[in-house]
Amino acid sequence: MKWFRRLLLLTAMIAVLLLGWLLVWLFFGGEGHQPAATSASKTGAAVLRDPALIAEGAYLVKVGDCAGCHTAQGGAGYAGGRSLATPFGNIPVPNITPDRETGLGDWSFDDFWQALHVGKGRRGEWLYPAFPYTSYTKVTHDDALAMFAYLQSLPPVHQPSAAPALDFPYSLRNGLAAWRALYFKEGVFEPDSKQSPQWNRGAYLVQGPGHCNECHAARDTLGGTPLNVHLTGGQIPQQNWYAPDLSTQRNGGLQDWTGQDIVDLLKTGQSAKGVAFGPMADVVQLSTQHMTDTDLQAIATYLRSLPARAQPLEEKPPFSTTSLVQHGEQIYVQRCADCHGKNGNGVAGVYPPLNGNSSVTEPSGINATRSVLLGGFAPVTAAYPRPYSMPPFAQQLSDSDVAAVVSYIRRSWTNNAPIVQERDVSKYRQTPID
Amino acid sequence: MRALALLVAVMLFVSTCYASDAPTTIPDTLQQRIVACTSCHGVHGEGKPGSEFFPRLAGKPAGYLARQMRYFQSGLRKYAPMEYTVRQLSPEYMQEIAEYFAAQQVPYSRSPLPPVSAELLQRGEQLVNKGDSARKIPACVSCHGSELTGVEPSTPGLVGLPYDYISSQLGSWRTHTRATVAPYCMSIVANQLSASDITAVSAWLAGRELPADTRPQPAGSVKQPLSCGISSAVGSGA
Numbered sequence: 001m002k003w004f005r006r007l008l009l010l011t012a013m014i015a016v017l018l019l020g021w022l023l024v025w026l027f028f029g030g031e032g033h034q035p036a037a038t039s040a041s042k043t044g045a046a047v048l049r050d051p052a053l054i055a056e057g058a059y060l061v062k063v064g065d066c067a068g069c070h071t072a073q074g075g076a077g078y079a080g081g082r083s084l085a086t087p088f089g090n091i092p093v094p095n096i097t098p099d100r101e102t103g104l105g106d107w108s109f110d111d112f113w114q115a116l117h118v119g120k121g122r123r124g125e126w127l128y129p130a131f132p133y134t135s136y137t138k139v140t141h142d143d144a145l146a147m148f149a150y151l152q153s154l155p156p157v158h159q160p161s162a163a164p165a166l167d168f169p170y171s172l173r174n175g176l177a178a179w180r181a182l183y184f185k186e187g188v189f190e191p192d193s194k195q196s197p198q199w200n201r202g203a204y205l206v207q208g209p210g211h212c213n214e215c216h217a218a219r220d221t222l223g224g225t226p227l228n229v230h231l232t233g234g235q236i237p238q239q240n241w242y243a244p245d246l247s248t249q250r251n252g253g254l255q256d257w258t259g260q261d262i263v264d265l266l267k268t269g270q271s272a273k274g275v276a277f278g279p280m281a282d283v284v285q286l287s288t289q290h291m292t293d294t295d296l297q298a299i300a301t302y303l304r305s306l307p308a309r310a311q312p313l314e315e316k317p318p319f320s321t322t323s324l325v326q327h328g329e330q331i332y333v334q335r336c337a338d339c340h341g342k343n344g345n346g347v348a349g350v351y352p353p354l355n356g357n358s359s360v361t362e363p364s365g366i367n368a369t370r371s372v373l374l375g376g377f378a379p380v381t382a383a384y385p386r387p388y389s390m391p392p393f394a395q396q397l398s399d400s401d402v403a404a405v406v407s408y409i410r411r412s413w414t415n416n417a418p419i420v421q422e423r424d425v426s427k428y429r430q431t432p433i434d
Numbered sequence: 435m436r437a438l439a440l441l442v443a444v445m446l447f448v449s450t451c452y453a454s455d456a457p458t459t460i461p462d463t464l465q466q467r468i469v470a471c472t473s474c475h476g477v478h479g480e481g482k483p484g485s486e487f488f489p490r491l492a493g494k495p496a497g498y499l500a501r502q503m504r505y506f507q508s509g510l511r512k513y514a515p516m517e518y519t520v521r522q523l524s525p526e527y528m529q530e531i532a533e534y535f536a537a538q539q540v541p542y543s544r545s546p547l548p549p550v551s552a553e554l555l556q557r558g559e560q561l562v563n564k565g566d567s568a569r570k571i572p573a574c575v576s577c578h579g580s581e582l583t584g585v586e587p588s589t590p591g592l593v594g595l596p597y598d599y600i601s602s603q604l605g606s607w608r609t610h611t612r613a614t615v616a617p618y619c620m621s622i623v624a625n626q627l628s629a630s631d632i633t634a635v636s637a638w639l640a641g642r643e644l645p646a647d648t649r650p651q652p653a654g655s656v657k658q659p660l661s662c663g664i665s666s667a668v669g670s671g672a
Contacts, residue, residue, distance in 0.1 A: 073517075074508025285522055339460070350460045374515070375470050380522040386530070388466065391473030392515055395485065433514040 043109040048149040057150025060143050063295075064136070064209040065287035066151075069093050079103070079157035084130050085238040088223060089166035091130040099156035112148040113141070118186060126176035128164065129183070129223070135211035138189040143209065183224030195305075202302025205295060206231070210287075215243040215279070231306060235364055240431040241278040242362045247306035252362035252417070255308070259300035266296050269379025269387070274359055275352040277371055281379040289381045321407065321419050328408025331401055335393070336409075344413045350388050352378075355413035365420035368406045369428050372397070399425040464534050470519050471531065479535035486545050486596035492538035495650050497587030499532035500525075505614065512611035542594035542644055550637045554630065558638025561631060571626045572659040574635070577619070582639070584650035588664055592639050593648055601636035615663035622660065 047053070061067075070093055072081035080095035080103075095103040104112070111122045119133035120126060127133060139147075169175055189208050191200040206212045207230075217225045218234025225234075233245030233252060245253040254262070257273050264271035266288035269281065276284045288296070333342075336354075340346050344355035354360050359367040375392035378384060393402065400422045407419035460466060465477065476482055479491030491499060503520045505511035520528065560566070562582070565573035575582060577589055584591030592600070606612035607624035614620070627635070658665060 074510065281522060347460050374518055375473070376519050377470060377522060380524055380527065385524060386464075386467060386527050388460070389468060389470030389519075391469050392519070394515065395474060433518045 043145065047145075048109070048152050050149065053146050053149045054153045055150075056143075057146035057148065057153075059290070060147045060209055061150050062287055062290045063205060064139075064147065064211065065283055066096065066147075067286050068282060070096050076157045076159070078151065078154055079159045080161050081159050083162065083165075086130060086223065087237050088170040089164070091128050091164050091166070092162040093130075094161045095157065095159045096151055097154045097157045097159075098152045099158050102158055102160045103156060104151060105156055107148075109145060109148050112151075113144055116144050116147075117188075119180070119184060126173050126180065128166075128173075128176070129179065132211040132214040134184050134225070135208060135214055137184070137186050138204070138208035140188055140204075140208075179222060179224060182222070183227065185227055196301070198298045198301050199305060201295065202298035202300070205291075205299055206302055210299070212246065216246050217243075231303075232309065233362065235366065236279065239279060240366055240428060241280075241370065242359075242364045242366045243280070244358045244362045244367075245309070246303050248304065248308045250308075250311065252358050253308070254303060254358065256356060257304070257358075259297060259304060262300035262303060263293065263296045266291065266299065267293070267381070268383035269381045270349065270352065270384060272348065273353065274357040275378045277359070277376065277378075278367070284379045285381060289379075289383075317419060317421075321411075324404050324419060325408050325411055327401075328404035328406070329412075331397070331405040332408050335397075336405065339390070344409065344415075349384075351390075354409045355415060357415075360409055361415050361417040363417070365406060365410060365418065365424060366428060368409060369402060369420055369425055370431070372402050372406060373425075373429055374433070394429060399423075399429065464530060468531055468534070471535075475535070476540075478538040478540040480538070480540045480543065481594075481596070483543055483545070486598035487602060489596070489599045490542070490594055491535040492540050493648060493650075494536060494590050495584055495586050495588060496529070496532040496536035498584070498590045499535055500529050501588055501614070503528040503532065505612075510613040512606070542648070545596035545598075545640060547597055547637055547641050548633070550633060554634045555638050555641070557631065558634035558636075561627075561635050562638055566626075569626055571623060571631075574639075576659050577656060577662075579651040579656060581645040581647070581651075582642075583645060583648050585656050586650050586653040589650075589656075591648070591650060593642070593644055595640060597636050597640035600639055601632050604632045604636065617661065617663050619658075619660045619662035619664070 067077060069082070069084065070078045070080050072079070072093075075081045076097070078096050079099075080093045083090045083092050097103040098105040100106050107122060114120045115122070115127060115131070116133060116136045116139060119129070119131070119137070164171070189204045192203070195203075213225060213229075213231055215236050216231045216233055217229050218232065219225055219237055223237070231246040233243060235242050242252075247253050248255050248257075257271075261271040261273045265274070265276055266284060268289065269276045269284045291299075339351040340354050341351075344353060346353035359371075371390070373392065373394040375390040377389040378387035380387060397405070402425045403420050403422045406425075409415065410417040410419065465472070472479075474482060474485070474488045475491050479493075481490035481492075482488045502511060503523065504525070506513065506516040506520050507523070509517070523531075561571060562574040565571045565576070574592060577585070578592050579585050579589070582592045603612060604624045604627065607618070607621045610621070612620075624632075
């Protein structure tokens with residue numbers, strides 16, 4: 001038995017040592033890397049000043065919607081300064097103008113590539129995946145170089161970033177090693193030779209710079225999207241909007257959308273199938289409306305090739321919904337039908353249809369509920385500089401009235417989505433608007 | 435035969451009634467486009483009786499109104515529903531909307547007042563018309579016009595506004611949820627006011643009889659007692 005006790009003791013000692021090393025590494029490890037000096041970088045300054053490369057980068061930075069996160073409300077472009085709320089704490093968005101002290105002024109292209117492609121900061125630290133390197137890793141080396149050249153051509157703005165305010169244990173950056181093992185696969189987009197060049201261009205834009213999957217797929221409790229989950233739709237954490245399934249699935253997907261409908265929505269903010277609102281309105285205004293028709297058509301080709309997915313089983317509510325839906329119809333006739341029409345078909349170019357609208361029928365009901373509460377203008381784009389608008393009903397309708405009218409539109413005409421309940425409305429009424 | 439024709443006509447009429455889904459034409463007017471604004475502020479910007487936090491917009495200087503929308507966009511002025519509503523609007527569209535409301539001429543409505551003592555109302559009147567030099571509080575009339583109808587292009591009128599709105603705005607200047615181009619005169623003034631001063635001023639302003647002419651005074655017709663960022667910014671067109 002002696003040998004057994006010795007073995008046990010040895011194992012325990014090794015375990016303690018390993019645990020100790022792990023703890024030391026979690027708290028203090030991985031910060032020793034020194035950034036490469038700009039002059040030592042293989043990419044010369046002259047290359048980065050090439051106007052053609054800068055122009056290409058300007059386009060790609062728009063495609064990537066970098067401004068969407070890296071510009072604060074009322075702040076200078078790309079100078080950071082806002083804080084992204086996540087379920088794990090707040091993550092400040094850094095300044096990416098070429099200011100030497102507070103921005104990317106001292107960065108080499110290698111530093112930039114390491115951030116975009118590997119998700120590693122300049123000092124070798126793992127970056128928090130609020131920065132969507134899970135998608136940006138697919139961006140090609142040439143495109144990354146163009147983006148960097150454009151960012152380096154911006155006027156430098158001096159604006160320091162705050163320190164991350166994450167809850168323990170997420171505040172330990174080295175914990176990201178485990179996260180990365182689960183949710184991150186490094187690698188540039190690889191074209192599929194069986195598909196057309198147009199399909200491949202669309203797939204690249206959607207999966208890489210466009211980083212559509214960061215919102216249009218559900219995140220799990222660790223804030224990650226499993227590697228095999230692609231554009232299946234999901235609720236955006238903290239913001240409480242639902243980014244719909246982009247496959248050709250019914251009820252919340254793009255079934256019945258033509259390629260032109262997809263191009264129209266991305267180019268103008270409106271389409272025959274619905275209008276962009278909430279965070280997608282900002283994406284259209286800042287990013288997709290500036291994309292070339294060729295690229296938008298490529299995106300449409302790719303999205304329309306996504307296979308339809310199995311229908312989720314509908315949960316039957318434990319009570320009769322007839323009176324709720326009937327009450328909803330009365331409100332609809334009084335408040336909504338003048339613009340959206342008795343049959344929910346809207347008015348082309350003015351008011352969106354509700355019948356067959358994927359944002360009405362998405363699984364959660366958040367989008368329709370919050371649209372009723374908030375109202376607002378359709379996206380302001382070059383195509384629609386003076387859009388029509390919808391009244392905010394938060395000040396006019398009670399939670400039970402909103403639940404009734406939203407349930408009605410989700411179950412009428414060709415729509416067949418679950419009802420929403422009063423308690424859901426009360427929750428979304430309190431969601432802060434960002 | 436005529437009966438049959440009549441029957442067909444009636445049936446056609448009935449079927450078109452049922453077929454008419456949406457109204458055939460949506461008016462191509464600014465008024466129709468901005469229902470997101472008018473559902474709270476009134477079709478003519480007259481405000482909303484019973485909802486005293488939604489201010490009247492009609493007749494306020496267009497420059498002032500456009501500026502407030504820009505401030506909601508940039509976060510200088512904080513109110514989530516307004517920030518959400520105007521967040522994408524272009525400067526040109528906001529100017530057009532501002533001019534629409536500035537041009538509206540609709541009667542003022544009276545709003546309820548809280549029960550305040552005669553003394554407090556007197557204090558309110560004194561602050562509005564004379565200020566309080568001992569506490570470096572300028573009179574409201576010294577910037578907002580002798581009849582408090584505002585001054586072109588960017589000083590709002592204080593007539594016909596509800597008590598709730600005026601007092602909440604004075605509070606916003608103190609808590610920096612409302613701001614303009616620095617230095618913020620109104621923030622300085624609001625911070626000099628005591629809580630009871632705010633009640634006094636708001637109540638007196640809300641209860642005051644309207645002047646015969648409610649139009650804003652012309653630009654340059656007042657000499658401001660404080661150096662305000664907004665006044666120099668307006669000159670430079672910022």
